[in-house]
Amino acid sequence: MSDLWNDGDPIADTAAPDGPIETRWERHRFSAKLVNPANRRKLTVIVVGTGLAGGSAAATLAEAGYRVKSYCYQDSPRRAHSIAAQGGINAAKNYRNDGDSVYRLFYDTVKGGDFRARESNVYRLASVSANIIDQCVAQGVPFAREYGGLLDNRSFGGTQVSRTFYARGQTGQQLLLGAYQAMERQIGLGNIEMNARHEMLELIVVDGKARGIVVRDMVTGEITTEFADAVVLASGGYGNVFFLSTNAKGCNVTASWRAHRKGALFANPCYTQIHPTCIPESGTHQSKLTLMSESLRNDGRVWVPLSVGDKRAPGDIPEDERDYYLERIYPAFGNLVPRDIASRAAKNVCDEGRGVGPGGLGVYLDFADAIGRLGRKAVEAKYGNLFEMYQRITGEDPYEVPMRIYPAVHYTMGGLWVDYNLQSTIPGLFVIGEANFSDHGANRLGASALMQGLADGYFVLPNTINNYLAAGPFPDISENPAVAEARATVEERITKLLSIDGDRTVDSFHRELGHIMWEYCGMERTEEGLSKAIGLIRGLRDEFWQRVKVPGTGEQLNQNLEKAGRVADFFELAELMCIDALHRRESCGGHFRAESQTPDGEALRHDDEFSYVAAWQYADESGKPTLHKEQLEFEYVHPSTRSYK
Numbered sequence: 001m002s003d004l005w006n007d008g009d010p011i012a013d014t015a016a017p018d019g020p021i022e023t024r025w026e027r028h029r030f031s032a033k034l035v036n037p038a039n040r041r042k043l044t045v046i047v048v049g050t051g052l053a054g055g056s057a058a059a060t061l062a063e064a065g066y067r068v069k070s071y072c073y074q075d076s077p078r079r080a081h082s083i084a085a086q087g088g089i090n091a092a093k094n095y096r097n098d099g100d101s102v103y104r105l106f107y108d109t110v111k112g113g114d115f116r117a118r119e120s121n122v123y124r125l126a127s128v129s130a131n132i133i134d135q136c137v138a139q140g141v142p143f144a145r146e147y148g149g150l151l152d153n154r155s156f157g158g159t160q161v162s163r164t165f166y167a168r169g170q171t172g173q174q175l176l177l178g179a180y181q182a183m184e185r186q187i188g189l190g191n192i193e194m195n196a197r198h199e200m201l202e203l204i205v206v207d208g209k210a211r212g213i214v215v216r217d218m219v220t221g222e223i224t225t226e227f228a229d230a231v232v233l234a235s236g237g238y239g240n241v242f243f244l245s246t247n248a249k250g251c252n253v254t255a256s257w258r259a260h261r262k263g264a265l266f267a268n269p270c271y272t273q274i275h276p277t278c279i280p281e282s283g284t285h286q287s288k289l290t291l292m293s294e295s296l297r298n299d300g301r302v303w304v305p306l307s308v309g310d311k312r313a314p315g316d317i318p319e320d321e322r323d324y325y326l327e328r329i330y331p332a333f334g335n336l337v338p339r340d341i342a343s344r345a346a347k348n349v350c351d352e353g354r355g356v357g358p359g360g361l362g363v364y365l366d367f368a369d370a371i372g373r374l375g376r377k378a379v380e381a382k383y384g385n386l387f388e389m390y391q392r393i394t395g396e397d398p399y400e401v402p403m404r405i406y407p408a409v410h411y412t413m414g415g416l417w418v419d420y421n422l423q424s425t426i427p428g429l430f431v432i433g434e435a436n437f438s439d440h441g442a443n444r445l446g447a448s449a450l451m452q453g454l455a456d457g458y459f460v461l462p463n464t465i466n467n468y469l470a471a472g473p474f475p476d477i478s479e480n481p482a483v484a485e486a487r488a489t490v491e492e493r494i495t496k497l498l499s500i501d502g503d504r505t506v507d508s509f510h511r512e513l514g515h516i517m518w519e520y521c522g523m524e525r526t527e528e529g530l531s532k533a534i535g536l537i538r539g540l541r542d543e544f545w546q547r548v549k550v551p552g553t554g555e556q557l558n559q560n561l562e563k564a565g566r567v568a569d570f571f572e573l574a575e576l577m578c579i580d581a582l583h584r585r586e587s588c589g590g591h592f593r594a595e596s597q598t599p600d601g602e603a604l605r606h607d608d609e610f611s612y613v614a615a616w617q618y619a620d621e622s623g624k625p626t627l628h629k630e631q632l633e634f635e636y637v638h639p640s641t642r643s644y645k
């Protein structure tokens, strides 16, 4: 018990199978109830989100015969944030014959997540990974190929094998086109009703079950209630709570947060991934940060000057006056250590005063060796579009001078708590992709988000949702008071946001919130800083509800209104993230508590106290959230100090 939260009862994933890990998923699938094809036509599923998770789920459910209603806030399903993914997607195909296997991918992921993920889920993810590649190749996704025609692979952080499939630096875009075309086929057949430019603003729960959503048509402002037998949230991650991140500007937490307020537990909200290779911030005018894919660390070498305050141009610094610090500190993995480790190492050298570029907040990512070894053409073929993007943004030519990079917020491992069936604590509400608290523990390995989103959408959810839908179709709810109540909540909130008519823009609040989060809940967290942040967030939130200015009306396209609703939810989430980070008095993965580190500055876990998923229940009348702990068991990959040395 604390001033900030209540301690609740422990929870368990009661859907999880036991027995030998290799057969758990197969046995679970076999024991799940099925819905016969004729009955599927009588069942409707709402899917919120058309990224890789939602797009693949909608297409697969519709192909199976369910009626699907799909929603996204972009003007086309294929503009979902997944399109931004650059580097690749993992799969345990072992095409390189370099010792890879399902078990190794499972092992790497559990270890990479710093032993804070469920073994059963991770094993399932590793085993379906190979199916994803087959599915996507069949759809025509143009993965890179070797000279002989076989699919090519490259390496990503935290692994010593090459298992990452890619399509230049646009893997997400090509995979999304595959999922989108599969969706389009079903839209054409009338099995998917596509609602682009519609934002879910509330979840409808009737008799304890998720039965629909309240949506706003973002062009006309019309509010409608939509019903279904089950609801799937595939609404992505919430990294934009930090204002500056590599995420698309629209990414937000509203769909998940509305469900959380209606009873869905929110797990591990403080686990944020800070990606080591992003273009450094260039000024306060900036509203977005740009990722330079992790794939670049296959060939790029990270370094800073050996001496503090060395301001010479990189080309003037001789080899023996450079510190290739990742290769020095982590000889086994070198430049391919996992993201959390590479990010902290970059922060440390910059804190020592050895950072490069404006403000000393940058390190070099140098391709001179690779260009010398492979030739410029080969480097161009692998990374050409990333180099071009870098040059356009910074005005510097990375073929000639090393890139400058710095860590930035990139991915959120936390999300709505789900069981093995991907069902939240609200029956009938399923959560997939980045929106769930996922299989990545406290740190996601590169190229594993696309794998998880597509595993969830193409292979896992379509097999688990049947078990729930077999009890349907559920009774008509259109006259149920809970529906009118959910709709009224949305209307009142919009009216309130529009009526404040204050003197500060939504963006100014969001930017300030982002500063607080980055400063106190970013790469390094302390008890003192987090306590301070909670006070600051509360103060700023109160000010928001007094002073925010939302011009325009609700009956028109109004991007300020959209943003205001999202920022209002970010305030509540931000507070929970800080509380979660405060309660977890250990360092693990992306969560680094300064009070808990080894003598050489590495993350120090406390497995005896914190080997659990922290699943938070929305604040009760006391105003405090309640913490439920799901204990994690490790039968196969035993927790050890994570070493990449």
Ligand SMILES: Cc1cc2nc3c(=O)[nH]c(=O)nc-3n(C[C@H](O)[C@H](O)[C@H](O)COP(=O)(O)OP(=O)(O)OC[C@H]3O[C@@H](n4cnc5c(N)ncnc54)[C@H](O)[C@@H]3O)c2cc1C
Pocket: 048, 049, 050, 051, 052, 053, 054, 055, 071, 072, 073, 074, 077, 080, 081, 082, 083, 084, 085, 086, 087, 088, 089, 171, 172, 198, 199, 200, 201, 234, 235, 236, 237, 246, 247, 248, 251, 252, 254, 255, 291, 410, 411, 432, 433, 434, 435, 446, 447, 448, 449, 450, 451, 453
């Ligand atoms: C720059 C960048 C590069 C990346 N590169 C890689 C990579 O190489 N490999 C890798 O594995 N991962 C990568 N990632 C991570 C990966 O791209 C994401 O985790 C993944 O694409 C998320 O997919 P998703 O389907 O869960 O969500 P998203 O693609 O974010 O889709 C969310 C969907 O939900 C909809 N939505 C959200 N809220 C609402 C609402 N309230 N109402 C209606 N619709 C809503 C949106 O419209 C959208 O359609 C990268 C991430 C970034 C930022």
